[in-house]
Amino acid sequence: MIFQLAGFFDAFTPNNVNYLLGGLGVTIAVSIISVIASLIIGAIIGIIIFEEIPYFSKYVETVNNIIRNLPLLLIIFFTYFALPSLGIYLPVFWATVISMTVFESTMLAEIIRGGLLAVPVGQTEGARSVGMTNMQALFNIVLPQAIKRMIPPIISQLISLVKDTSLAVGIVLAEVTFRGQIIYAQNSNYTVPIFTALAVMYFVLNYALSLLARWFDHKLAA
Numbered sequence: 001m002i003f004q005l006a007g008f009f010d011a012f013t014p015n016n017v018n019y020l021l022g023g024l025g026v027t028i029a030v031s032i033i034s035v036i037a038s039l040i041i042g043a044i045i046g047i048i049i050f051e052e053i054p055y056f057s058k059y060v061e062t063v064n065n066i067i068r069n070l071p072l073l074l075i076i077f078f079t080y081f082a083l084p085s086l087g088i089y090l091p092v093f094w095a096t097v098i099s100m101t102v103f104e105s106t107m108l109a110e111i112i113r114g115g116l117l118a119v120p121v122g123q124t125e126g127a128r129s130v131g132m133t134n135m136q137a138l139f140n141i142v143l144p145q146a147i148k149r150m151i152p153p154i155i156s157q158l159i160s161l162v163k164d165t166s167l168a169v170g171i172v173l174a175e176v177t178f179r180g181q182i183i184y185a186q187n188s189n190y191t192v193p194i195f196t197a198l199a200v201m202y203f204v205l206n207y208a209l210s211l212l213a214r215w216f217d218h219k220l221a222a
Contacts (some may be wrong), residue, residue: 011193016183020194023179031162031205032173034100038161039154041101042108047110051134056082068106069083073167075099080171086127093130096168096175104161108154115150116142155213159206166202 049061067075079102080095090098119142128137166177180198184190 002068007013008101008193011183011187011190012197019179019183020176020197022202023040023174023176026093026173027162027165027175027177030100030165030168030207032174033097034104034161034163034165038100038104038108042084043112045105045109046112046116049113051053051138057136064109068110072099072103073170076167076171092168092173094177095171096165096173099168100161100164103148103164104157107157111150111153112146113155115153118149119145131178134184152213153215154215155209159209162203162205162209197220 045060049057049064051057076096076099078092080092081089081097085096098222116138123141123145124139126141128134132140164174165173168175169178169181176221178196180194202213
């Protein structure tokens with residue numbers, strides 16, 4: 001048992017640990033950029049759909065639903081392999097970021113729209129009755145109430161985003177999962193230790209997001 005345990009830690013040489021941590025940095029970078037961009041774009045899309053602007057909102061909703069029901073891996077492959085045929089060449093890092101942002105924006109847009117719809121319509125009508133415009137009622141009355149309902153599902157979706165970065169292994173993004181594969185491909189005895197390390201890394205990232213969600217819940221409930 002002691003020998004097996006010693007063999008387990010043989011996988012974690014300084015070079016391998018540094019290599020994995022470098023991949024973790026790539027995963028975090030993709031996640032942060034994608035989270036910020038998708039929150040902004042998703043909020044815009046969700047508000048457009050919620051406002052029911054004649055023709056435009058319905059068009060945006062249709063496109064949003066189409067993208068939302070596509071596999072993320074297909075979007076990643078399309079961005080990296082198909083766009084070059086249209087004259088658009090993207091580095092693997094930015095192809096991943098754009099793919100993640102496009103997909104996650106549609107998911108977050110639906111969450112945001114649902115949160116806005118959950119606020120009783122009487123709130124908007126009351127705001128309009130005291131002279132507020134639609135936008136003033138949205139940002140001053142409806143949105144603050146909707147945010148409380150949005151935070152838990154948004155955090156859950158962002159946790160999914162972090163885990164989904166591993167799909168970029170299909171286009172050889174040097175994120176943590178891809179680097180883990182490189183390490184255990186060189187020595188099959190490293191397979192279990194490396195997968196264990198990957199599981200711990202993803203758990204720490206996602207658990208931190210879960211704690212952040214709880215903190216938001218407590219702040220909003222206060």
